[in-house]
Amino acid sequence: MPVNSFDQYPLTWKPDKAALKRPYYRSLAADLEDKIRRGVLQAGTKLPPQREIADFLDLNYTTITRVYEACRKKGLIYGITGRGTFVSPHAEEDTTLVSETLRDDVIDLGAVNGYSEHSLLVERATEAVVRKGYLRHLYEYDCPAGYPHQLAAGVRWLEQVGVHTAAERTAVFSGAQNALTVALLSLFDPGDRIAVDPYTYSNFIELAKLMHLVLVPVKGDGAGMLPEELERQCRLNRVKGIYLMPAFANPTTVSIPLARRRELAAVIRDCGLILLEDDIGAWMAAAGGVTVPSLFDLLHGESLYICGMTKSLCPGLRIAFMTYGGRFRKQILHGLSNINIKTSSLDAEIITELILNGDAYRIAKEKRALAEKAGQLFAALFAGRCPRAAEPGYFRWLPLGTKKDPARVEGDLLRRGVRVYHSGRFAVQAGAAQDYLRVSLSSAGDFRHLQKGLERLRDYLEEI
């Protein structure tokens, strides 16, 4: 029975008592979902405690638990014991970083596609593949995981980024995102928890949402995720996996040094976590002569390592290699052959050609040089604002020294002719102390445009 008059304390979510239909929890969940999707309840809003809603509606409070549970499983809300339940970021709008066609005068510092300046060598490789005349073999249906010589090329490429593996534990996928899809579907069940950085790759967030996986943000510092925090979350939460970008993480640009990698590897081993290691920066470090041992190696190959070739070689050829521990082999191959059937042999063959003739290394070096040049440009313009003297990379992570709504900032900038993405798009939970902008250095088209775009951005930040 209601004890209080709830007219006085306004509940952020106040379901209509009269509209209650008999499967209570279902009708309540529908109402809550509707209000979130329509934007009546904004991201980050604290919902009333379960017991209050229950009191208000005169229901048992675990019935409200079911309501929150249903919405939590859909990724609409998340709860923190002792603190409350909150509306998820990304619940209403679609935060996917799809490249909607931009106005011609807008300079794109949003997308991180990688420089496409070097397609000449790729074109040549394509012609070489066609000339070789064994297309007819490639056009048959065979070897779902990739042809042996392609896998051998992949293994060779992996070696120079700090991963030692074998062709039998490696497969070809249609890009890193596809490899992630297969790994997540094959190894995880809905409701499983995966540890991630508090800011992480937005496509991974969306993918997890599509599969109803729960992301558990784990605090970190300038050297990446904190091992003790990870261990704590595992103890509390029955975490099953972890997603990491150990080199030049997207969007924070953090790279994990060897010492921290060892500590993290120890926790991952002890807690029995399935590690998805997304190599997005290792190739660029390698192109600069630096190879840090991968977590995959530190775990003696008992994890999954994804090596996308789109960023380092060519955005249009969708190829990634994934290598995995023996205990995952059966499930990954099963998933691969049911989700992809197989990957395009033609694309894989071109990438193979590039690795074998050495052009892949050349392209990577040139892309690194471009990134270095862009990084210097950025450093010159944002010396005071961006503390981290980051390595060369395709983007930067710029602290916003204002409390202005970051979504507004994004809109303002778009009107001024620059597209950037604000940190909310990458946040796993709402309510960060500090906002950021991710500034891409790789999609402006050329350096003149990049400079112009960065200047527009700087001018705007001076003003606010």
Added chain:
Amino acid sequence: MPVNSFDQYPLTWKPDKAALKRPYYRSLAADLEDKIRRGVLQAGTKLPPQREIADFLDLNYTTITRVYEACRKKGLIYGITGRGTFVSPHAEEDTTLVSETLRDDVIDLGAVNGYSEHSLLVERATEAVVRKGYLRHLYEYDCPAGYPHQLAAGVRWLEQVGVHTAAERTAVFSGAQNALTVALLSLFDPGDRIAVDPYTYSNFIELAKLMHLVLVPVKGDGAGMLPEELERQCRLNRVKGIYLMPAFANPTTVSIPLARRRELAAVIRDCGLILLEDDIGAWMAAAGGVTVPSLFDLLHGESLYICGMTKSLCPGLRIAFMTYGGRFRKQILHGLSNINIKTSSLDAEIITELILNGDAYRIAKEKRALAEKAGQLFAALFAGRCPRAAEPGYFRWLPLGTKKDPARVEGDLLRRGVRVYHSGRFAVQAGAAQDYLRVSLSSAGDFRHLQKGLERLRDYLEEI
């Protein structure tokens, strides 16, 4: 408290009372899963009623409900109210039809890959694409759903198979299976129910399992699924979607005539089902001059239609077009850009070239001619055994006139040098009255091998 001595009635699943650990339902589910995966409990086995297990273990019986529920969600078992709970087919072994490498002397009547005899025209198209010299555009990162001219080609191809749509509601995928993956992930949640034929495409069964979707088999006759049965299941079961292969369904070879299509369309509309229409045979019918209106057209475009190009053109180029109703557009594009990022432009461009220069139609006609020839061969050898005078297609569905365990039959035949797949691999539920073999006519290599393989099969069937 236990009322009976259960030592007398042996329970098919008798969990060890002593081994019970505190989250009861969890330890019980683990035990049940283990016994199923190890094969202690075979597919089709009837499990004890929930109340009996509860009685035996002295637990509340809804706790056993939780145990069964957990295993049901994993696809290990299924329950039918009033009848009981049964171990799913496919629960233990991996039924995926992966082409494990066969012994050299084994003739493959298992895989349905499509003839790869016509790669010459495909090779030419590849060269044409390379020569045209706009590879550099294709190698950029752009248009996740496919380039406009590629989509236009897709729309044109779709027209001649009985689908009228527009480029704005069409996208390119890395093969039909990839399109299905995107559609299922984007539009369905774990636990959702999808109506299917009692025998259906085994990769779809596996995909549904990976995503924890529940397949509801709906009875059919020689003209496909029965509308009244579909309607009945929808009334009972809160079915959300339906998967159909209206022309030359895999594996049953059934094609749905127009009248039945109309009836099914009406039920689909009335029940608000999401239709996934997998065009696996329409192109071959079209190549023979027959075009039946698609369910997509009968539903005025408010469904999803998947048109794979691998079987009709080239197994190695992984391209499919999917067209969809406007109300699915946002979710499909969201899914597409998070699951695939984008599809390989190169493969799509080659397919586009083949459609535009007309070679695609030529290839389709030639593949049909091969299928007709193979069909005659089959008809001559199995006149008495295979009643259905099926249309030309890549496979046949052969009733097994024996009660011999079909898995044994498969093994026997493999030893005699023929690979075929038995109906259990395609069954959604266990316990069919009649067993079948799916006999592929398209992967033997050439007609000499095909004939030899079919003769081996016939000889074996004469003997048993």
Added chain:
DNA sequence: CAATTTGTATCTACACATTTT
């Protein structure tokens, strides 16, 4: 066709852990 068997959906009860005050 009524009674019984059997699975499913929903709501309730309670113990527990963490965070905040």
Added chain:
DNA sequence: GAAAATGTGTAGATACAAATT
């Protein structure tokens, strides 16, 4: 540092619907 607030996990009770007998 104890008490209160708060979400989560597990088990139980009840109503109901379908299939079988």
